[in-house]
Structures are given as structure tokens and as C-alpha cells.
Amino acid sequence: MIGMAKACSGGGSLLNYIMNDRKGYELFRNNLCGLNPKEIIEEMNMIQDLNHRAKNKTLSLVLSPSIDDGHKLSNSELKKMTVEFMEELGINADNHQILAFVHTEKRHKHIHIYCGRLNMETGKMVNDHFIGKKAQWAAHRIASRLNLLSAKQIMFCKIKANQNEGFTIPKSTKDEIYNKHLKAIERQYNSLEEYFLVMKTMGVEVQPSVNKQGLIQGYRFVNVATKESFKASEVNRKINLKDIVGKPIIETNQKPKIKFRHGS
Structure with missing residues (x-):
């Protein structure tokens, strides 16, 4: 299964492409009664114009099961x-025009899902960040719950078939974060900030956990794409950030020491 959104x-143009009877059929709709693209756009504009600040007020979503799964799924299951x-994605179907x-x-x-970003109950826009x-x-998560094939499962299988020595296939977000951590600590660092920056370039934000006394008592790893957050010990108990600074993990002739420019 593949999921896309923007x-x-x-x-x-977009709605004419989606509402093409030669391409398929309507699955369901919410808070819309227009009979054609022009009427639906007029309906949606009445609601979307209540927010004057947002530029892109519509979400274009696509959900595509694998070929075999698509043939097996009923309309009720598709809905x-x-x-x-x-x-x-933070969209309550009952409160949006869909x-x-x-x-x-x-x-x-x-x-294809054509969806207004404005929540008609709260007046808030769906966050479109990442x-x-x-x-x-x-x-991927929906496919896992429904025992369907996901695009990421296919990718992981291809990686496994051609895996290099020492590379493990991520079975969860925690495994993915831990693999990125292992890759990051192949380098030598002068400060934890350098390590934080390298992890961030790989899509993981490392956040210090501060207690009431203002002291750092641990770290959390946040997957930037999914916003999933875990304690370091939850990702893997072998993670010890205190050992990173000043400790070369590999021989210096294997990889050069990373350099950072001031202000980067």
C-alpha cells in the first residue's frame, strides 16, 4: 500500500481529474452536496474562505493498495x-469537506481524496508539515494492521535481499532510529551538538530531557517525519550518549573526522 499527500x-483541473466517471466511481463524501466539480469547489470555497491566512487550503491524498489487495477489498473496507x-493525518472525516x-x-x-484543510468544528487547519x-x-501502519502489503515492506525486503554485512532491517521506528544512531557514531565528535546535527540530517531530532532542577537527565529521539518520540533507553538500552564525545569509534584511516563550520 502506498500513501501520498500534499x-x-x-x-x-484536479477535481475534474478525480471526478471522472470513466476512471472509476465515488466511494463516499462528507459535508458536500454538489453534483459536479464546479458546484463542489464553490461549496468548499465558502468554508475555506473563512481562513484568510492559509495559501494552500486543500489536501490532495492518494491511497493505493497493492494490485492483489485492491482486487480483494470491498467498498466498505476501502472506505x-x-x-x-x-x-x-489528523483529519476527522466528520468535520471536513471530503x-x-x-x-x-x-x-x-x-x-483519490479531495479534502478541505479547515476543520468545520474547530476552525483550525490541518497541519501539512511533512x-x-x-x-x-x-x-504502512494501516497495511500492517489489516495484514496488507505496504510499500515500505517491499522496500525492506529488497534491502534485506541485498543487505550489506552489519546492516539490520528496521522492524519499527525504534529500529530505524537505532540504525541511524549506529551510523552516526561511526564518526568522532568534539561535542554532543555535532552528533545532534548529524542525526538531524538523517531525520532524527535528539532532545535533552530536563528535570525540575534544570539538569539534563536523559535524551529523547524524535522521528521528524512521523513525530514519534522515544526515550533513548526505549530505542535501545545500549545507547549511551556520554561515551560519544572524544571517543573514536572507528580507525581514523577508515573515515575522516567530520568538520563543522561555525554557525552551521
Whole structure:
């Protein structure tokens, strides 16, 4: 299963493509009654114009099961899967203007979701920060729950088939973070800040945990894409950041010492 998402300005071209009866059929809709793209856009504009600051007020989402899974899934299962996908992205289907359309013209049956970002109950906009990455992981988690094949599972299997010595296949976000940590500590550091920066370039933010006395009592690892947060000990009990600074992990003739410019 593949999940895709992006915030966009919406418009007739996108909705005309989605609402094409020659491509498929409507799965479900919420808070919309228009009969054609023009009427639906007019409806959505009435709500979206309540927020004057946001630029991209529409979400274009795609959920695509594998070919075999797509043939097996019923419409009720496709709808349930779509609602769960949106919930993973912070979208309450009952409180947003939504049109979901199934395209069947290709071997891959897939669902296009045209969604207004504005929550009609709270007046808040759905956070679109890293929404593309969030959609990928949301599809993976849903596929895992429903025993369906996900794109990330396929990727992991391909990696495993060609894996290098010492590389382990991530089985969870924690495993992925730990593998990135192992890669990061192949270098020698003069300060923890250098290590933090290297981890951040790999999509993991390391945050100190401060107690009431203002003292650092540990660290948390945050997956930037999914916002999942774990204590260092939860990721792996072997992690000890105190040993990183000034301790070369590999021979210096294998990899050069990382250099950082001031102010970077």
C-alpha cells in the first residue's frame, strides 16, 4: 500500500481529474452536496474562505493498495481504510469537506481524496508539515494492521535481499532510529551538538530531557517525519550518549573526522 499527500490550492483541473466517471466511481463524501466539480469547489470555497491566512487550503491524498489487495477489498473496507488514513493525518472525516473517488482504470485500484484543510468544528487547519512523509508511514501502519502489503515492506525486503554485512532491517521506528544512531557514531565528535546535527540530517531530532532542577537527565529521539518520540533507553538500552564525545569509534584511516563550520 502506498500513501501520498500534499497541500495544494485545489481547483477545477484536479477535481475534474478525480471526478471522472470513466476512471472509476465515488466511494463516499462528507459535508458536500454538489453534483459536479464546479458546484463542489464553490461549496468548499465558502468554508475555506473563512481562513484568510492559509495559501494552500486543500489536501490532495492518494491511497493505493497493492494490485492483489485492491482486487480483494470491498467498498466498505476501502472506505474504512480511507477514514483511518485520514485520521492518521489528523483529519476527522466528520468535520471536513471530503470527496473520495476510486479509480479503477489501471491495474492498481487506488483512492483519490479531495479534502478541505479547515476543520468545520474547530476552525483550525490541518497541519501539512511533512504531510507527504506522514502519509507514507500512515499507509504502512494501516497495511500492517489489516495484514496488507505496504510499500515500505517491499522496500525492506529488497534491502534485506541485498543487505550489506552489519546492516539490520528496521522492524519499527525504534529500529530505524537505532540504525541511524549506529551510523552516526561511526564518526568522532568534539561535542554532543555535532552528533545532534548529524542525526538531524538523517531525520532524527535528539532532545535533552530536563528535570525540575534544570539538569539534563536523559535524551529523547524524535522521528521528524512521523513525530514519534522515544526515550533513548526505549530505542535501545545500549545507547549511551556520554561515551560519544572524544571517543573514536572507528580507525581514523577508515573515515575522516567530520568538520563543522561555525554557525552551521
